[in-house]
Amino acid sequence: MVMSDEWRNRPRTRVVGRTVVVELRGEIDMLTAPGISDHLDSLTTDQEPDVVIDLQQVEFIDCSGLSVLCRARRRIQERDGRLALVVTDPAITRTMRFAGLLGVFDVVDSDPTVPREV
Secondary structure, eight states: OOOOHHHHTOOEEEEETTEEEEEEEEEESTTTHHHHHHHHHHHSOSSSOEEEEEEEEEEEEOHHHHHHHHHHHHHHHHTTOEEEEEOOOHHHHHHHHHTTOTTTSEEESSOTTSOOOO
16 A cells, blocks of 8 residues: 555644644655644644644755744744754754754754653
8 A cells, every 4th residue: 555645744743741742754845834734723723832843754844844834933932832843854954044944943853752861
């Protein structure tokens, strides 16, 4: 059975305490961005949303994907919430830097909801 791109790129969401973790994967582009945007909109309707968007398995992001992240950030800020992006891929980091967005987001290198071993 072959999975469609829509199914393969469907966000996985889990809740850890008050934090909603959205795991994205594959390509975030003009084909997948609308569905991801709708999903993130549904998670940012309440006051003080606490959201982590995990981009560790994202292979590519274009301006449509960056726009989705900016929209989520704006919605979360308007509701006095918090947003963190988990970014480990140097290509994603470089894309964000070129777009002038690296300093705009709280970017971390691992999921803050997962305890680190000492």
